[in-house]
Amino acid sequence: MHVAAISVRDVAASAGVSVGTVSNVLNRPDKVSPSTVERVQAAISQLGFVRNDAARQLRAGRSRSIGLVVLDVANPFFTDVARGAEDRAAEDGLTVLLGNSDENPGRQSAYLDLFEEQRVHGVLISPLGDVGDRLSRLRARGTPTVLVDREIADRSFSSVAVDDVAGGYLAVSHLAAIGRTRIAFVGGPHSIRQVVDRLEGARKAVAEHPGVVLETIDTDSLSVLQGRSVGEKLLARPAGERPDAVFAANDLLAMGVLQALNMLGDVRVPRDIALIGYDDIAFASAAVVPLSSIRQPSALIGYTAVDLLLREAEGGEDFEHEQIQFQPELIVRASTAG
Amino acid sequence: MHVAAISVRDVAASAGVSVGTVSNVLNRPDKVSPSTVERVQAAISQLGFVRNDAARQLRAGRSRSIGLVVLDVANPFFTDVARGAEDRAAEDGLTVLLGNSDENPGRQSAYLDLFEEQRVHGVLISPLGDVGDRLSRLRARGTPTVLVDREIADRSFSSVAVDDVAGGYLAVSHLAAIGRTRIAFVGGPHSIRQVVDRLEGARKAVAEHPGVVLETIDTDSLSVLQGRSVGEKLLARPAGERPDAVFAANDLLAMGVLQALNMLGDVRVPRDIALIGYDDIAFASAAVVPLSSIRQPSALIGYTAVDLLLREAEGGEDFEHEQIQFQPELIVRASTAG
DNA sequence: CATTGAGGGTGAATCGTTTCAGGACCGTGC
DNA sequence: GCACGGTCCTGAAACGATTCACCCTCAATG
Numbered sequence: 001m002h003v004a005a006i007s008v009r010d011v012a013a014s015a016g017v018s019v020g021t022v023s024n025v026l027n028r029p030d031k032v033s034p035s036t037v038e039r040v041q042a043a044i045s046q047l048g049f050v051r052n053d054a055a056r057q058l059r060a061g062r063s064r065s066i067g068l069v070v071l072d073v074a075n076p077f078f079t080d081v082a083r084g085a086e087d088r089a090a091e092d093g094l095t096v097l098l099g100n101s102d103e104n105p106g107r108q109s110a111y112l113d114l115f116e117e118q119r120v121h122g123v124l125i126s127p128l129g130d131v132g133d134r135l136s137r138l139r140a141r142g143t144p145t146v147l148v149d150r151e152i153a154d155r156s157f158s159s160v161a162v163d164d165v166a167g168g169y170l171a172v173s174h175l176a177a178i179g180r181t182r183i184a185f186v187g188g189p190h191s192i193r194q195v196v197d198r199l200e201g202a203r204k205a206v207a208e209h210p211g212v213v214l215e216t217i218d219t220d221s222l223s224v225l226q227g228r229s230v231g232e233k234l235l236a237r238p239a240g241e242r243p244d245a246v247f248a249a250n251d252l253l254a255m256g257v258l259q260a261l262n263m264l265g266d267v268r269v270p271r272d273i274a275l276i277g278y279d280d281i282a283f284a285s286a287a288v289v290p291l292s293s294i295r296q297p298s299a300l301i302g303y304t305a306v307d308l309l310l311r312e313a314e315g316g317e318d319f320e321h322e323q324i325q326f327q328p329e330l331i332v333r334a335s336t337a338g
Numbered sequence: 339m340h341v342a343a344i345s346v347r348d349v350a351a352s353a354g355v356s357v358g359t360v361s362n363v364l365n366r367p368d369k370v371s372p373s374t375v376e377r378v379q380a381a382i383s384q385l386g387f388v389r390n391d392a393a394r395q396l397r398a399g400r401s402r403s404i405g406l407v408v409l410d411v412a413n414p415f416f417t418d419v420a421r422g423a424e425d426r427a428a429e430d431g432l433t434v435l436l437g438n439s440d441e442n443p444g445r446q447s448a449y450l451d452l453f454e455e456q457r458v459h460g461v462l463i464s465p466l467g468d469v470g471d472r473l474s475r476l477r478a479r480g481t482p483t484v485l486v487d488r489e490i491a492d493r494s495f496s497s498v499a500v501d502d503v504a505g506g507y508l509a510v511s512h513l514a515a516i517g518r519t520r521i522a523f524v525g526g527p528h529s530i531r532q533v534v535d536r537l538e539g540a541r542k543a544v545a546e547h548p549g550v551v552l553e554t555i556d557t558d559s560l561s562v563l564q565g566r567s568v569g570e571k572l573l574a575r576p577a578g579e580r581p582d583a584v585f586a587a588n589d590l591l592a593m594g595v596l597q598a599l600n601m602l603g604d605v606r607v608p609r610d611i612a613l614i615g616y617d618d619i620a621f622a623s624a625a626v627v628p629l630s631s632i633r634q635p636s637a638l639i640g641y642t643a644v645d646l647l648l649r650e651a652e653g654g655e656d657f658e659h660e661q662i663q664f665q666p667e668l669i670v671r672a673s674t675a676g
Numbered sequence: 677c678a679t680t681g682a683g684g685g686t687g688a689a690t691c692g693t694t695t696c697a698g699g700a701c702c703g704t705g706c
Numbered sequence: 707g708c709a710c711g712g713t714c715c716t717g718a719a720a721c722g723a724t725t726c727a728c729c730c731t732c733a734a735t736g
Contacts, residue, residue, distance in 0.1 A: 055692035
């Protein structure tokens with residue numbers, strides 16, 4: 001468009017002041033006499049001046065945003081995390097840039113590049129695969145980083161997570177407690193730490209219950225679609241070879257499994273197969289058979305992560321990295337009744 | 339952090355070339371001899387140089403992003419739209435910035451300010467209330483704008499929408515066809531055009547079916563929670579005064595209603611109350627009673643909107659604004675069976 | 677041999693905001 | 707009358723990538 005862009009210079013000329021004064025009106029109005037403030041503001045709205053954020057950031061050296069990379073925006077768990085993060089960021093006048101890696105290392109990497117080029121205030125990431133080195137470099141160059149829903153073993157990063165081993169343990173202990181003995185764990189890929197931990201928790205619970213066996217069914221991702229195809233595979237088995245309980249690594253998968261099982265009338269949840277998911281998303285309670293699940297404080301995770309990030313940014317290089325861990329909670333509904 | 343930021347100047351010095359050449363390596367490697375490209379790239383990775391996007395944008399005058407303001411990120415319909423938009427934007431090397439107005443005019447306005455300060459390539463918005471003037475000014479200053487899921491009467495804006503009147507008509511005609519006569523429309527606020535249109539379509543269908551009456555129940559927003567409270571209110575009525583069918587303005591509301599009705603055993607869906615939603619989100623088919631709905635091509639809407647935006651940006655001031663409208667589709671499931 | 681043009685490279689100017697050292701002005705206190 | 711401290715403003719410098727007019731070389735051409 002050929003509309004000449006209006007700059008502080010134009011505003012200054014129109015109001016009969018210097019550019020420095022315009023900037024002061026914008027950023028420290030108390031340092032400018034009221035009459036001048038008024039004159040400048042009149043010029044601003046008359047000319048339709050809009051601050052150029054790029055110039056601002058260039059000067060400032062940092063943007064006023066925080067980058068957040070999640071595994072899947074379609075998963076309500078992550079939108080809840082994002083909402084919590086936004087809330088905390090807003091308290092400090094910051095914005096959250098949401099990047100969806102879609103469980104794809106290439107996209108994850110692209111977002112990290114983008115955020116670094118944008119000189120974001122910091123990065124929150126629910127990491128995929130082995131990005132420890134990448135993140136170390138990022139941090140070394142001055143961008144603080146907090147891991148969301150994951151802690152890295154060597155404690156070199158700050159993190160906010162939920163104890164997924166405990167969650168897996170809760171889920172399977174519950175299934176065992178209601179008398180199920182042939183349990184299937186559905187989830188994948190194993191590059192996602194949560195999947196591995198929940199499985200580990202599941203194994204731990206099984207070990208404590210003699211007579212209970214655990215089968216694992218791998219999936220390519222944690223989506224409704226993948227769940228549905230697992231459900232179809234279960235239906236295809238002879239009745240005797242089906243598990244009598246399924247622990248899905250998240251609610252999306254669980255709902256997919258549920259959809260598939262529900263298509264054919266002869267398998268009933270929870271009568272034939274009990275089903276429990278993970279995350280306790282809002283839709284879980286509205287499922288065909290209301291879904292038992294493991295609840296995580298999702299918004300709180302996001303909120304805390306930003307908080308930690310800001311403290312880390314404040315503290316500088318020598319900041320003591322902190323690992324915060326929340327405990328999950330078992331929510332029992334109809335899908336594991338009896 | 340005290341890590342000195344690396345600039346093109348440092349890279350140039352280290353590689354023994356001029357800054358102009360470094361820039362050329364970054365942007366037009368074919369204009370630089372292979373040996374020089376290699377030398378510069380070695381310097382870049384050795385120094386850990388990362389382009390400063392703010393400086394880039396300042397010079398370029400525009401950012402490489404598109405702003406998208408949606409009514410509710412928790413609504414899968416909008417995340418699908420966003421996904422479609424991202425896909426199309428990626429084809430042109432652009433990024434999508436997602437802003438959630440949460441049906442709040444203040445937040446909507448804040449995002450528009452932010453996007454304008456960022457000098458985004460363009461804005462996609464699912465507008466709330468009366469923002470025509472605001473958007474006109476935005477466009478006058480050079481930011482092309484496309485309305486998503488809404489067209490403005492005077493055709494002064496480009497838009498991508500679905501015919502919501504037709505959708506409302508489809509839903510209620512279907513309810514009438516299965517013999518329901520006391521239909522309740524649940525939705526709100528009326529500042530959302532979709533709500534108004536779907537209601538209009540509903541009225542149109544009712545008018546064609548003598549003996550069918552329509553009641554409207556207003557809500558403050560289109561969320562599961564609001565739906566649940568409507569459901570509770572319906573339950574509180576004497577059985578004879580309840581509608582025998584509910585048309586909810588979106589699936590979230592419908593699922594809320596369904597949850598509430600399901601808590602008490604004496605009202606059954608669809609036997610006592612048939613229920614149909616709108617958007618056909620992925621969770622609709624996994625609901626307690628699989629939900630009938632009106633499907634919209636959500637990802638396609640986002641994709642097309644960006645496409646239109648880019649064409650408009652290309653065309654300049656004299657671009658002929660275009661209104662694209664898709665047709666919705668009725669999806670019948672158990673919640674309106676019989 | 678002079679001319680032309682292409683390929684490869686240079687570096688100062690530019691984008692728009694913020695910052696900061698300093699200047700003008702005015703009232704106060706000695 | 708003068709120094710002093712405020713208050714209010716000024717305007718040049720800086721941030722870092724990109725652009726563009728220009729320069730240099732060298733080979734091909736007439």
